[in-house]
Amino acid sequence: MRYQTQQIAYWYFLAALALFAVQVLGGLTIGYIYIQPNFLAEVFPFHIVRMVHTNALIVWLLLGFFGAAYFLVPEESETEIFSSKLAYLQLIILLVGTLGAVIGYGFKVHGGREFLEQPLWVRLGILVAAVIFLFNISMTVLRGRKTAITGVLLTGLWLLSLLWVFAFINPANLSLDKMYWWFVVHLWVEATWELVMAAVLAFILLKLTGVDREVVEKWLYVIVATALFSGILGTGHHFYWIGTPGYWQWIGSIFSTFEVVPFFLMMSFAFVMVWKGRRNHPNKAALLWSLGSSTVAFFGAGVWGFLHTLHGVNFYSHGTQITAAHGHLAFFGAYVAMNLAIITYAMPILRNREPFNQVLNMTSFWLMTGGMAFMTFTLTFAGTIQTHMQRVMGEYYMTVQDDLVIFYIMRFGSGVAVVLGALLFIYSQLVVRKQEVIRPGRANPAPETSDPIPGE
Amino acid sequence: MAEILTKSRARNIFYGGSLFFVVVFVLLTWQSHHHIVARSTAGMPLTEAVVHGKHVWERNSCINCHTLHGEGAYFAPELGNVMTRWGVQDDPEGAFEIMRGWIDAQPSGIEGRRQMPHFELSDEDVRGLAEFLRWADQTDTQGWPPNDAG
Numbered sequence: 232m233r234y235q236t237q238q239i240a241y242w243y244f245l246a247a248l249a250l251f252a253v254q255v256l257g258g259l260t261i262g263y264i265y266i267q268p269n270f271l272a273e274v275f276p277f278h279i280v281r282m283v284h285t286n287a288l289i290v291w292l293l294l295g296f297f298g299a300a301y302f303l304v305p306e307e308s309e310t311e312i313f314s315s316k317l318a319y320l321q322l323i324i325l326l327v328g329t330l331g332a333v334i335g336y337g338f339k340v341h342g343g344r345e346f347l348e349q350p351l352w353v354r355l356g357i358l359v360a361a362v363i364f365l366f367n368i369s370m371t372v373l374r375g376r377k378t379a380i381t382g383v384l385l386t387g388l389w390l391l392s393l394l395w396v397f398a399f400i401n402p403a404n405l406s407l408d409k410m411y412w413w414f415v416v417h418l419w420v421e422a423t424w425e426l427v428m429a430a431v432l433a434f435i436l437l438k439l440t441g442v443d444r445e446v447v448e449k450w451l452y453v454i455v456a457t458a459l460f461s462g463i464l465g466t467g468h469h470f471y472w473i474g475t476p477g478y479w480q481w482i483g484s485i486f487s488t489f490e491v492v493p494f495f496l497m498m499s500f501a502f503v504m505v506w507k508g509r510r511n512h513p514n515k516a517a518l519l520w521s522l523g524s525s526t527v528a529f530f531g532a533g534v535w536g537f538l539h540t541l542h543g544v545n546f547y548s549h550g551t552q553i554t555a556a557h558g559h560l561a562f563f564g565a566y567v568a569m570n571l572a573i574i575t576y577a578m579p580i581l582r583n584r585e586p587f588n589q590v591l592n593m594t595s596f597w598l599m600t601g602g603m604a605f606m607t608f609t610l611t612f613a614g615t616i617q618t619h620m621q622r623v624m625g626e627y628y629m630t631v632q633d634d635l636v637i638f639y640i641m642r643f644g645s646g647v648a649v650v651l652g653a654l655l656f657i658y659s660q661l662v663v664r665k666q667e668v669i670r671p672g673r674a675n676p677a678p679e680t681s682d683p684i685p686g687e
Numbered sequence: 688m689a690e691i692l693t694k695s696r697a698r699n700i701f702y703g704g705s706l707f708f709v710v711v712f713v714l715l716t717w718q719s720h721h722h723i724v725a726r727s728t729a730g731m732p733l734t735e736a737v738v739h740g741k742h743v744w745e746r747n748s749c750i751n752c753h754t755l756h757g758e759g760a761y762f763a764p765e766l767g768n769v770m771t772r773w774g775v776q777d778d779p780e781g782a783f784e785i786m787r788g789w790i791d792a793q794p795s796g797i798e799g800r801r802q803m804p805h806f807e808l809s810d811e812d813v814r815g816l817a818e819f820l821r822w823a824d825q826t827d828t829q830g831w832p833p834n835d836a837g
Contacts, residue, residue: 261762268799268800268802269798269799269802273794273804276804277752277801278748278749278751278752278762278804279748279751281751281762282751341748342745342746343747343749343750345750345759348748379694379698382698403738404723404724404728404733405728405755405756405819405822405823406727406728407723407724409756410716410720448694449693449694449697452698452701453701455701456697456704456705459708460705463705463708463709464708464712470719471829471831472756472828472831472832473756473826474723474727474728474756474827474828475719475722475727476718476719478715479715480829546833547833549831549832550754550759551761554761555761621837622832622833622834622836625834625836628765628836629801632801
């Protein structure tokens, strides 16, 4: 660790991992309710547990992004974080808000716009925390070296914080409500978060592969340009059937088709940099997560997104398990895995130990990725049958659902694998301190330490 | 390629192009806002009952089981056209009564069947909810859903 204030990231990552555990356990619970509907029906009904599942996901991903920023900005800017007190204050506000929200959900205290169910005081707390963060990070960048990575990262974080304003705008007109709701939801995950993801990926690849900064940063600009050029008007694919004008069917279909491009570029970027790179960095697990993240994001967000984005297809598949399949793999590949990649890269440095082989970590990668892939396949099959029976044949919702139980049972199985993988990941990061089993081959041994190699 | 697309050009394309698309998006959103208010949702007035019903809908987090215009959780039926399905889209009194009966009958307690929780709703709440769902049902959603099954 070259800068003392990078240590802030450690606490953000710890908080993120704790919420990650809450998120996957919540997911497993509602996966079980799908096959055993009377389970917890009186105490913690489905809708409450689902709020915990989705809200914990969003908050831990944001905590991971904040942690990533506190970790990589000092190295990029070559200066300490402006104020570590503010950074810890921000973390405390976020944790108090999250705990308050989750406990409140247990007592039926919540709003009712999907994903934005947090009570007003929590949403205001998030706003305050975001302002503190932006001030702190911007001051750090302003007084240090300016790079494309920090520029893109900050652009993403500033825009996503500005868009949070729409979490407070809730028109009485349902169609207007829905249209502005997507300003947060879509323009986060299909635009501004992609900027954060690409910046973090570029940083990791720069460190792991040692490819020239000029090359990495040019790729970065091209990737984020395609992300916003396609993603902003791609919002149109949510404006097909909510009362918005018909022209969105064409705008949405055309531009969201191009949303595949940034994900394809990110995957290509990761592989090309690894091929070009001359550095044999010892942290193989971080490399696995980076390549895995960009690949799964391409399939989850890119391919599975395109699968149902054309309006002629979406007319039939909208709001079925197809959407659930896409949502799960896209979030996992793009944001969960990228967060776990930066955590895997940073943790050995933050805990002042060498990365070793991280065999358990890599095992957790395959458990989680395998589980998520299987979950996506089962939900895609369920969604295909649901679309046909309900939307084409016109059979009633509950009749169709009864025929899909076999897929929900398989989905639950894959959920168990994901939870085991997640817990194994947390264990491998926080507990293991000794050398794990695989020794490097003689032909191309990985160096024992990572410190002496500078980032450029 | 490498000579033409320098890093600073790539940066300018990113910032300039994004600004362009933001402007286009804002203009289209502005037009859509007017379309929604003046046309697609104009078939029924946005009464106090409808607004109250939307609050009831939100306070009880219905969206985390049901979908509405296809958005929400996928654990319970689509409600954007439920009033058509129940045959009471043009009958406010009938909509209220069937909604009252439905809410009071939950949870069914049937083993192996998805359970809708019991919600304490006053008559005013139930009337609002029924009006809100009738209001949602009359929205011009470009012909979606494909059939009454939702």
